Amino acid sequence: MTVNRRRGEVAAELDGRSFRLCLTLGALAELEAAYEAEDLGALVERFGSGRLSARDLIRITAAGLRGGGNDISDQEVSAMQAEGGVAGFAAIVSELLAATFGARGSGSLDPR
DSSP: OOOOGGGTEEEEEETTEEEEEEOOHHHHHHHHHHTTOSSHHHHHHHHHTOBOOHHHHHHHHHHHHHHTTOOOOHHHHHTOOBTTTHHHHHHHHHHHHHHHHOOSOTTOOBOO
């Protein structure tokens, strides 16, 4: 699958299928509402800690999937499998956040 990193897109394999993920403005607004964040800076601060819960991994992955044009709910994401399990989801989210915010590099998130 071809993705455009300049647009913040990343590719991920979930349940053996390839998906495009992107944190569009709509997806970011969805996350702001879910986390009751006042602005994007508050999201960056929250995600920049590197400490994300399983619920965070689900929400961010699901928002990225929807931003990438996939009609998938948070509940559906919670039942999906990624190669490497939780660490695989953490890597997907790390790459997605890096593509969106220009974070310090992929693989930097601690899924605790």
